[in-house]
Amino acid sequence: MFFRRSASADELSDEVARLLASDRFAKSSVLSNLLTFLHERSIAAPGEVTTEYLIAQDLLDRGADFDPKVDPIVRVRIRRLREALEAYYADHPGPVRVTIPPRSYDLKLKIEEKRHSDPRTLAAIGGSLLAALATIAIGIAAYSYFLRPIKDGYPVIKIFSVQNLTGDESLDIFQFGLQRQLGSDLQKFGKFRVLIMSDNSLDLDADYTLRSNLLALGDELDLSIRLETASDETLVYGDRFRGPVFGQDYYETIRAISRTITGQIAGQGGPMMRQEDAEDTQGELTQASLLPRIGVGRDVFRCIVLKDRFFDDYDPEAFRRAYRCFEQVLPNIGDDPIALTSWGTLIFHAVPEFNLMRTEALSPDMLWREDTVADAARSIAERFPHSPDAFLLLGSVQNARGQLQEAEISLRQAVELNPGNSTGHAVLSYLYLSQEKFASSIASAEVAIRLSADPQSFIHLPIVISALVLGDDDRAIKAGKAYVAKRTGNGATAIRLIVARLENDRAEIARLTPIVQEMDAPMELYALFLRGEQTREAIREALPEADLGEPPTDP
Incomplete structure (x- = not known):
């Protein structure tokens, strides 16, 4: 029944x-x-x-x-x-x-x-349930609880209830609302184990502590946040949020603030990943050092950190370290969606046909076939339909293969499942660039930037190209400078020349033009996203030296 x-x-x-x-x-x-x-x-x-x-x-x-x-x-x-x-x-x-x-x-x-209809069964269940509820009530009063479990070995974040310093006791409800929203949104990243503290005086083991103070809440909100290492209280992230309450809707305000905080803390290249990078990679991280120190789960997380480091500048050596790290732990990640999608994202960049990095600098055993990666991405999404990273990987692969409608569905699903993830918005901006939806491409990229404590360089490229097509020179110049600040190679040099021409910097134009003229295909790494004629015409006008060749063919 x-x-x-x-x-x-x-x-x-x-x-x-x-x-x-x-x-x-x-x-x-x-x-x-x-x-x-x-x-x-x-x-x-x-x-x-x-x-x-x-x-x-x-x-x-x-x-x-x-x-x-x-x-x-x-x-x-x-x-x-x-x-x-x-x-x-x-x-x-x-x-x-x-x-x-x-x-x-x-x-x-x-x-x-x-619905169980046997009264004896109901009585037995009722007695057990009452006992369980009593135990849980005691546990919550005295201790705390994890949100849905993440694999052992991932960092633990202890989230304390918000301290209401406004003097208005009616705002105490905000304390626990924001605490739980932060926990829920952090959990969506899948990289951290979130511990919700019901009693701020308790001393439970964790890697990080997240504390916040509510200073004002009326027409305006004033909130301070501190993320520290639990061992020595080293500040990892701190910020103060001041601004209007959205139409007096406190719930929407909580959600918006939580998305920003968790996106900046936990996103790719964010302060938590930087902190783990600093702690785990003092000097060269060798294969021999990967397994024995902390345990398999922690080593998987270290591989994820190395994968994120690769996306700083797409350096083949950084790719090699991340790849070799994952090779060591692959037998242990079959039921771990964030590890599988991280591995999938890494090998996605090792498909020569996609031309997302200098694959010629990789050893042959690191190169992957397009259809193999596509099958893996679909399999991961089907197995883990709750994982935003699974749909992010699937949409990225679909976009690279020219399956633009399917990619849009997957990427919008990824953003919906975790709207605080800057990478989801950034990859969606690349899709919109492929579709020549230039205003949407800029808007998505700018959301990604707002959600990033330290925006990675690749986020800025769709703004450069889209603004160039739309004739928004100031925006193209600003984004171009942000893009090349952390990038090297032919593509970055070509973007530098575009920026110099937009600024009419004659000395820089004179210096860069012969360099770009000597390149075989300076825009080669961007070819996947330069599909439309409007886009290609704008590039030809800004960079006549660039041989764009034929646009990528859709399947």
């Missing part, structure tokens, strides 16, 4: 992620786009009714004169989506399913759970 319970937005998102990752939906952009649209609508406007006109105009680009009596396209697509959902659940039966009720265009999530 079953009963239904109400479903949360997160549960609906999780189930939609599973659907989008399935073969049935991955192979149909029409079904995926409609499902994604209805899901995003349910998140953005909960409780509002989705109409046939809304779908026609906002998703299908029908005009104001749309007449459903003449054009039945919405009803046809909704019917096909219902049929696809029924077929999926026929193959994947279970208590959770997404439905579209009759005479409705809104997604609903049904969750059925077994």
Whole structure:
């Protein structure tokens, strides 16, 4: 016997992620786009009714004169989506399913759970449950609790409740709301074990402590944050957030602040990864040093740190160290989504056809085939539909292969699952550049920059190219300088020359022009994203020396 319970937005998102990752939906952009649209609508406007006109105009680009009596396209697509959902659940039966009720265009999530009817069973369960609840209550009062478990060996962050220093006791609810939101958002990165402290006086083992003070909350918010090492209280990250409360919506304010804080702390190249880099890599990190010191789990995390270090400047030697590190631990990461996606992201860059780095500098055993990496990315996303990094990897591979519609679905799913991850927004900006959606490319890249404590150089490139196409010279110059500040090689030199020409820096133009003229293909590393004619024409005009060759062919 079953009963239904109400479903949360997160549960609906999780189930939609599973659907989008399935073969049935991955192979149909029409079904995926409609499902994604209805899901995003349910998140953005909960409780509002989705109409046939809304779908026609906002998703299908029908005009104001749309007449459903003449054009039945919405009803046809909704019917096909219902049929696809029924077929999926026929193959994947279970208590959770997404439905579209009759005479409705809104997604609903049904969750059925077994109800036990034997009173003796109920009594036994009731007694056990009361005992368990009593134990849990005592435990929470005296100790603390982990959010959903992450593999052993990953750093532990102890999050204390916010100290309300406003003098207004009615704001105490904000203390625990922000604490839990920070914990939830940090957990989405998958790289850290998050320990929520219900009693700030307790002394439990951790690698880091995160403390915050609420200084004011009214029309304006004033909040200070400190992340320190637990062993010696070394400051890793500190900031103070001042600004207006969003329309007096404290919950949205908490979410926005938490996304910024966790994105800056835990994102690729952020202060926590830099701290771990400094602690684990004093000097050369040799293969012999990888395994014995702290244990397998910690060594996996060290490999992830080395992978992040590679993305600083795409140095082949940094790639080699990360690659050899992962080779040592591969037998131990089969059930670890963040480790698998990190490994997948690394080998994705070792596909010569994608031309994402100087693969000629790698040894032959480090090179990977395009179809092998694509199969691995899809397999990881299907196995871990809750992992934003899995969809980030899948979307990156799809973008590199020219599967732009599929890539957009995957990357938007990655951003939705972890909106605080700057890398998700950055990779989405590259996709928009490939699609020649220049304003969207700039907007996504700028979100990535705001979410980064120290933005990695690759985030700036889509702004350089998109602003160049749009004739926004000031923005292109600023982004170009940020990009080349940490980059070397032919591509960086070509961008330097573009910036010099935009600034009319004659001395720099004279110095760089002959250097770029001697290069065979100065923009070669960017070719995957220079697909559209508008983009290529802007590059030819700014850099006539660049032989762009033929645009990448779509599959």
